[in-house]
Amino acid sequence: MASTSANQDMTTAIGTYLPYLRRYARALTGSQASGDAYAAATLEAILEDRTIFDTEISPKSALFKTLHMMWSSTDVSEPGESAIGIEGAAQRHLAKLTANTREALLLHTIEEFSYPEIADIMSIEETEVSHLVDVAHRELADSVSGRILIIEDEAIIAMDLEALVSDMGHKVTGIARTHEGAIKLGTAEKPDLILADIQLADNSSGIDAVNELLGAFGDIPVIFITAFPERLLTGDKPEPAFLIAKPYTEEQVRSAVAQAMFFSSTDTLMV
Numbered sequence: 001m002a003s004t005s006a007n008q009d010m011t012t013a014i015g016t017y018l019p020y021l022r023r024y025a026r027a028l029t030g031s032q033a034s035g036d037a038y039a040a041a042t043l044e045a046i047l048e049d050r051t052i053f054d055t056e057i058s059p060k061s062a063l064f065k066t067l068h069m070m071w072s073s074t075d076v077s078e079p080g081e082s083a084i085g086i087e088g089a090a091q092r093h094l095a096k097l098t099a100n101t102r103e104a105l106l107l108h109t110i111e112e113f114s115y116p117e118i119a120d121i122m123s124i125e126e127t128e129v130s131h132l133v134d135v136a137h138r139e140l141a142d143s144v145s146g147r148i149l150i151i152e153d154e155a156i157i158a159m160d161l162e163a164l165v166s167d168m169g170h171k172v173t174g175i176a177r178t179h180e181g182a183i184k185l186g187t188a189e190k191p192d193l194i195l196a197d198i199q200l201a202d203n204s205s206g207i208d209a210v211n212e213l214l215g216a217f218g219d220i221p222v223i224f225i226t227a228f229p230e231r232l233l234t235g236d237k238p239e240p241a242f243l244i245a246k247p248y249t250e251e252q253v254r255s256a257v258a259q260a261m262f263f264s265s266t267d268t269l270m271v
Helices: 002-029 032-048 059-072 085-094 101-110 115-122 126-141 155-167 179-188 206-217 250-262
Strands: 147-151 171-176 193-197 222-226 242-245
Touching: 002 032, 002 059, 002 101, 002 242, 032 059, 059 101, 059 115, 101 115, 101 126, 101 250, 115 126, 126 250, 147 155, 147 179, 147 206, 155 171, 155 193, 155 250, 171 179, 179 206, 193 206, 193 250, 206 222, 222 250, 242 250
Parallel strands: 147 171, 147 193, 193 222, 222 242
Antiparallel strands: none
16 A cells, blocks of 8 residues: 555656756756756656665655756766757856755755755755855856846836846846847847846737847857746647746845856856
C-alpha cells in the first residue's frame, strides 16, 4: 500500500511540476533544446529506476533532485565542438564559475525553494546553500553589463523594472507599451536583453513583438513576465528559457536578468 502511495506521489509530482522542472533546466543551460533534453533524461531515469526518486523528501524536491543528479554528472569544463552561439558562450562561462552556485541561486530565487529544500535537492548542508547563493550573486553581478529593452504597458511595473536593472549596472534603451513601440525602440538601438510582458497596452502581443525583433537580430536573451508561466512551457512550440511569474520579487528580477545576461554573447555586451 505504501508503495502504491509513493508511486501516486511521484506521478502527481511529475505532472504538476514538469513545467517548472523544464524552466529550471532551461535556465541552467540557457537553451530550450538543452533544457528540455535534461528534463526528458530526468523522466527517463525515473522510469528506468524509480528508487532514485527520493520518497523521504517532498515530491517536488525529489523531482528536482533527480534532475540535479543528471546535471551534476555532466562535465561543462570543456565545451563541446558543437557548442556555438549563446549556448557555447554559456558553457565557457560556466567553466569559470564556482561549482553549484548558479544552481543554488536558481532554485532559491526563480523556483522559490527554501534553503533546507535546496540542501535536500543538492545533497549538501544548509549552511553551504547560503554560501553558494551569496557567491552566485557576486559572480554573476560581476560578469557583464549591457543594454536592456523593457516591453511593459503598466507604468509602475515598468518604472520598477527600469530602476532594478539600472541599479545592476545595465543601460535601459527604452520602455515600450505597445508592439509598434517595441519594434521602434528595438530597431533604433539593438538591445543585449529584452524584458517583456505578454499582454501590451493596445492588446497586442509582447511575444509577437519579441519574435519580430529576434527575426531581425538573431539570438538575444529574453525574459518574459507572466502570471501564468506554465502556459508558455507546454513543449508545443519554441519557448523562452527565462520566465518570471507575476507577482515577482526584486530578487527574482535581479537573478533572472543576471542569468540571462550571463548567457549572452560577450561580443555584443559592454564589458
